[in-house]
Amino acid sequence: MNYQDILTKASKGLKNLKGNVIDVVEVKKPPTLDYARHLAKIVSKLSPLVGNMIEYHVCVELNKLDWGEVGSWKRQDPGFPDTVFEGNINPAPGIEIKTWFPLATEITARFKDSINHFKQNQTYVALLAWLPEFIIYGKPKIIDVWVDTAWSLAKARDAHYHRPPDYLIFEPENTSERAANLQQSNTNGYKFQGDAKAFQEAEKIVAAWGKEGKRYSPSRSYQKKLRQLRGKYPYRLDTNYAKIDRIGHQGVENFKTHVLDSVIHQHSLREWSKLIKDEEWKTMDWIKNLM
Incomplete structure (x- = not known):
């Protein structure tokens, strides 16, 4: 069994988690409609806690699969990826849980992790959608799972954001000699902040890079060109950079559409989402049916 075999088997196991109820925390059934209204507005605040519990749950479930004497999965907190396979396998397979x-x-x-880390496709990303069993109360339930390579996400992100000279992506500095907790692996995005004249000048510089000059590359030579550009013109760090919902990955977009169109308790999640955001609560009978 090689690392790709392990990741393929783990991916199938992750997708089988769809429908699992995680018995770690439970929101009690609201006793009144007023409390249900209040609960609907704040239940999303459970996300950080439940997300952490799901990461732990995934590692436990992966180790229930038969890996023989090859090895086992171990959770990293903190660390990337969240779950790694420890054994005599090289490179070590890993799964980042979102x-x-x-x-x-x-x-x-x-x-935000650099595509340079995924040249062997040894890391996958799993996106797990969850809700309380009864939309606003109950235990966390995994309603769907999506898995793909980390390389594909990094590739889509870089292609989506990098638009020199307007927007630049920078690779992390070489920090391999630092202690593990001080090493850098994240890319960052920078947005042009100069005036129109400066932008035209920057465009000429990028044009001089040649036909492939606007195509992103993590290579040292290309990164050097980007640093020179940023050194000459004003740029600001983009604090909204690399949200998975915005990177233009077709697989993520398809998964998102599929989940939002899923019917749970007689209505699609898209409809439930609109209801919960409705300040006037014109469809309280939906909530009554849950209670």
Whole structure:
């Protein structure tokens, strides 16, 4: 069994988690409609806690699969990826776990890690959508799972954001000689802040890079060009960079649409989301049916 075999088997196991109820925390059934209204507005605040519990749950469930004497999965907290396979396998397979509460505005998880780390496709990303069993109360329930390579997300992110000279992506500095907790692995995005004249000048510089000059590359030579550009013109660090919901990955977009169109308790999640955001609560009978 090689690392790709392990990741393929783990991916199938993760997808089988769909429908699992995680018995770690429970929101009690609201006794009144007024309390249900209040609960609907704040239940998303459970996301950080539940997300952490799901990461732990995934590692436990992966170790229930038969790995023989090859090795076992171990959770890293902190660390990337969240779950790694420890054994005599090289490179070590890993799975980064991201969670999504579909009634929120968007998938807020970020993916900033450099594509340089995924040249062998040894790391996958799993996105697990969850809700309370009864929309606003109950135990956390995994309603769907999406898995793909970390390389594909990094590739989509870089292609989506990098638009020199308007927007630049920078690779992390070489910090391999630092202690493990001080090493850098994240890319960052920078937005042009100069005036129109400066932008035209910057465009000429980028044009001089040649036909492939606007195509992103993590290579040292290309990164040097980007640093020179940033050194000559004003740029600001983009604090909204690399949200998974915005990187333009087709697989993520398809998964998001599928989840929001899923019917749970007689209505699609898209409809439930609109209801919960409705200040006037014109469809309280939906909530009554849950109670």
